[in-house]
Amino acid sequence: MSTIPLDEPSERPFEEAIDFDYSLTRWRTLFNLLLTGLSGLATVVALIPLISVLYMLVSHGLARLTEVSVFTALPPTGKDVGGGFGNALQGTLVMVAVASLLSVPFGILVAVYLAEFGKDSTTASVVRFAAKILTGLPSIIAGVFAFAILVMHTGRSSFAGGVGLAVLMLPTIILTAEEALLQVPRKMREAAYGLGCTHTQVVLRVVLPTAIPNIVTGVMLGVARAAGETAPLLFTAAFSYFWLNKLMQPTASLAVFIYRYSGVPYERQVELAWAASLVLVTLVLTINVLAQLITRRAHAHR
């Protein structure tokens, strides 16, 4: 490291060594401005698809939604100009409910182990690793799994679809619930221990009730993700033109409905796909916004 000797004053005064000038005639200032503009442009470009998607959803989907019958009618067949996605909406709700029933209690209990009982154990790190792997799992693989474990033995059903969705929801729930449990202040736990509570009582009566808002947020994010998934349902719940009355039969869902009617040559049926998309996006976004509101309120209360 060569430094300026302290005893000799520098040949060049400080002001000349660095230039604080902000003049547009200078290359570095211009370059700065140019790059700022470019990155701003990139942001605008990135938002064009979003605006385009939302515009298409509203302009193509809203018209059909004004006919209330789309919510109650069965899917159109052949060249039908009417019809709706009533059974698809029903199927989505049922399968998301099945997936939640399977994955929410499971996920929360796993999170309890990770955050409370086995915090620093080897088991916990292995399980966390497994959950992270599940996060990056391609959604169609969840479908293949449900196909291999259920459909190959019992046939296509909404239950199999629910299992596929549950696999995708599980990591979100485990990881967000663990985070939520860890945020519970230590003092609260210690007070409960001081009264002679068992570890389980501390978890069930103190930690879980305190962490509930944040856990609900995680669950809702998982639900929002599951509601929009198509790939795991394609060959597990498949599709149906009829109402769902048993859990063990093929079932339509909004996502698969959109897939099926996206490429049909009939204008009216494509419009129906857009209408279903608008319903699905509204559903997903509402859940997302609610989840954020819950977190915000929980934080405001602390």
Added chain:
Amino acid sequence: MSETSSSVVESPPRELPPMVYREPTLSERFFDRFFRGLTWGLAWMTVVLVVGMVVLISVDAWPTLRDSGGREFYSVVWDANRNEFGILTHIWGTLYSSLLALLLGGTLGVAVAIFIAEDFLPSKIRLFLKNLIELLAAIPSVIYGLWGIHVVIPALRAGLHYFPSLLADFSGPSMLSASLVLAIMILPTVTALSRDALESVPPRLREGAYGLGATRWETIRKIVLPTACTGILGAIILAFGRALGETMALAMLVGNSTARDNPLSFNPLLPGQTLAALLANNFPEASDPLQVGALMMAALVLLLITLVVNLFGALIIWRASAQFQGLRS
């Protein structure tokens, strides 16, 4: 020391009020053991789920693989009627479409991340922009597919009118249309993770650069980006992993070429095929055990590729976050 001991002697020994502290009863202890065991068992079930998934898919893929001796991996012909299940085209298409998407979505995503992470705009507007970009991730992929069919492909066709020689090749559903939509779908991932990386650059480094008279972009290019590059690389690799496994938009837009079309082509205007799209298109009708086996094999290949890419990405992100441990005060 002496003071405390004297005070202990003077005051009578404090007793806890009755009923505040109570030993857990036997049944409470039993329930405690039971509950701990339950959560432990369920935790291991998660691991069993992951391992079971790989094992189950492998077992179902094995008969086909054994019969053919692995011919699938270098054959480009997928013809279920003749029991030909070559998946080389699909592996190629998966990697190529994801790389194209990464090229576009990655560049754009990092640029957006810089714009949002740096203080170009008031923080309220930046938060708004960040939420808008996150909104992109909330839209289900099947809707991107629908949008691709009805907006991107017509737009591309209109654009290519000015290049008649290219238009002849363009088939509508193609690698290009699929990759464009895929790029948009991975952009939020790239932006969110790169933003994390940029924001974890210690402010001291930035301040030091400004103090030396560097302009904002000199600071970004020479200080911030080199410091955050490990994290950004991790973001890009994780986005790549996401692109590899993306199914619906690709199944709807990639064109699902057969062997007759140019199978292993660099030309993005031609239709292509990916592993995930193959699964989405063929599983619904598959009933023949040999074909199901071949599809299971494709699923296994996809699972292994994404697993390796994701692990690699996670490792890099983990290294990046460990990197600043000492620098933070």
